[in-house]
Each structure stands twice: as structure tokens, then as C-alpha cells.
Amino acid sequence: MKGNSILLLLVMAIFVMGHFHLLYPISRGDNVDKMNTFPCGGLSESTNRTKLPYGNFPVSVRLGHSSSAMEVLISLDYPEDAFPIISTFGVKGQGQFCLPDVEFDPRKMGIDKESVNATIMVQTNGDPDGGLYACADVEFAKDTKVMGADCRNNTKFEIVTFKGEGEKLHANESTPDGYKQTHDNKNDAGKTDLLNWGISYILVLAWYFCM
Numbered sequence: 001m002k003g004n005s006i007l008l009l010l011v012m013a014i015f016v017m018g019h020f021h022l023l024y025p026i027s028r029g030d031n032v033d034k035m036n037t038f039p040c041g042g043l044s045e046s047t048n049r050t051k052l053p054y055g056n057f058p059v060s061v062r063l064g065h066s067s068s069a070m071e072v073l074i075s076l077d078y079p080e081d082a083f084p085i086i087s088t089f090g091v092k093g094q095g096q097f098c099l100p101d102v103e104f105d106p107r108k109m110g111i112d113k114e115s116v117n118a119t120i121m122v123q124t125n126g127d128p129d130g131g132l133y134a135c136a137d138v139e140f141a142k143d144t145k146v147m148g149a150d151c152r153n154n155t156k157f158e159i160v161t162f163k164g165e166g167e168k169l170h171a172n173e174s175t176p177d178g179y180k181q182t183h184d185n186k187n188d189a190g191k192t193d194l195l196n197w198g199i200s201y202i203l204v205l206a207w208y209f210c211m
């Protein structure tokens with residue numbers, strides 16, 4: 001029985017491997033099967049907001065693909081008016097990945113208040129197309145510090161700046177290499193997906209024969 005449960009866990013782990021997780025600011029939640037739903041993976045706004053300072057803050061994710069297009073947007077009036085604070089870039093590497101200094105400058109946005117609520121939206125290219133979405137509800141304030149952020153990279157990541165048309169694409173319309181998605185494209189994500197399905201199939205068979 002124990003062996004079967006472990007195999008089942010392995011199968012599940014492989015299914016969710018292709019997605020990404022928003023670790024910081026604290027995500028609205030994990031919702032793997034609806035993660036391709038714009039704009040926040042089907043999860044509604046949370047009243048439990050991560051407090052962030054005016055200035056710089058970290059954005060930490062766990063990437064499930066070895067190659068992704070990623071973008072960070074902010075909405076000051078969720079779900080309206082989302083705009084990029086980190087426009088789409090490519091990232092090569094898999095696992096925990098953290099951008100330590102994402103800038104929120106209230107003056108640039110014409111904000112003249114002690115605090116302001118916002119939603120940080122992280123999106124990557126989809127699996128195999130469209131986008132994957134995760135959001136964090138936050139409260140920016142003057143005299144706050146970043147707390148409880150585990151900002152590190154667990155391996156060597158390479159950031160790729162997209163050129164030409166790729167520069168202007170949102171991550172949900174881009175391939176991991178910065179090209180416009182087409183409906184029949186077989187990008188890296190698609191290949192990983194196929195591989196995951198293959199491994200899952202073998203594990204399901206192994207599970208069946210163990211019983």
C-alpha cells in the first residue's frame with residue numbers, strides 16, 4: 001500500500017511540475033488546474049495582503065520549466081489597469097528563482113498617500129500556449145520592511161532579453177524564446193509536457209501492476 005501511495009504522489013508531482021508557483025509576495029493560493037485562467041488563475045482577491053515598502057521588493061517564484069517567458073504586472077485597481085513593472089523576459093533554469101529588486105515608485109504613479117493596495121500579477125508562457133497566472137494581493141506603505149521573503153536562486157539562472165517583436169509581447173503570447181505563440185507551435189513547454197505525460201503513463205502502469 002505504501003509503495004502505491006508513493007507512486008501516486010510521484011505521478012501528481014510530475015503533473016504539477018510544468019507549472020510555476022508564486023512564493024513571494026504571498027500568492028492567493030495554488031490552483032494548478034485553473035492556472036491558465038486570466039488574470040489570476042481563477043482565484044479571487046484576498047484581504048490578507050502582504051505588506052511591502054515603497055521602493056524595492058523581491059518577487060520569488062518556483063519555475064517548473066527549464067525555459068520560460070516571464071512578466072510581472074501591477075494593478076492598482078484590480079482587476080482593471082494592469083501594467084508591466086517588469087516587462088517580458090526569458091529565463092533559463094528550473095526551480096526557485098528570485099528577482100531581488102522589483103521597483104515600486106509611488107511618485108512615478110502619481111500616488112501621494114501613506115499606503116496603497118495593489119495586486120502583483122506574475123505570468124509565464126502557458127503549457128504549451130496561452131499563459132499561466134498567479135497573483136499576490138499587497139499593501140504598499142511608507143514605513144514597512146520586507147518580511148519573510150526567502151529570496152534566492154537554487155541554481156544558476158540565465159536571463160534573456162528579448163529582441164524585436166518579442167520585446168513587446170506579454171508572456172502569455174510569447175514562447176520561452178521570445179517569439180509570438182502560434183497555435184501549432186511545439187515549444188519547449190510542449191515538449192516538457194509530453195515528456196511528463198510519458199513518465200506519468202509509465203508510473204501509472206507501474207502502479208497498476210503493483211496492486
Ligand SMILES: *[C@@H]1O[C@H](CO)[C@@H](O)[C@H](O)[C@H]1NC(C)=O
Binds near residue numbers: 047048049115139
Ligand atoms: C487595503 O485593503 C485592506 C483589506 O483588504 C483594507 O482594510 C485597507 O483599508 C486597504 N487600504 C487602503 C489604503 O485602501
Ligand SMILES: *[C@@H]1O[C@H](CO)[C@@H](O)[C@H](O)[C@H]1NC(C)=O
Binds near residue numbers: 026048
Ligand atoms: C495571512 O497570511 C499569512 C502569510 O501567509 C498567514 O501566516 C496567515 O495565517 C494568514 N491569515 C489569515 C487570516 O488567513
Ligand SMILES: *[C@@H]1O[C@H](CO)[C@@H](O)[C@H](O)[C@H]1NC(C)=O
Binds near residue numbers: 097098158
Ligand atoms: C537570480 O538570477 C538572476 C539571473 O542571473 C539574477 O538577476 C538575480 O539577481 C538572482 N537572484 C538572486 C537572489 O541572487
Ligand SMILES: *[C@@H]1O[C@H](CO)[C@@H](O)[C@H](O)[C@H]1NC(C)=O
Binds near residue numbers: 172
Ligand atoms: C495576456 O496578458 C495581458 C497582460 O496582462 C492581458 O492584457 C491580455 O488580455 C492577456 N491575454 C489573454 C488572452 O488572456
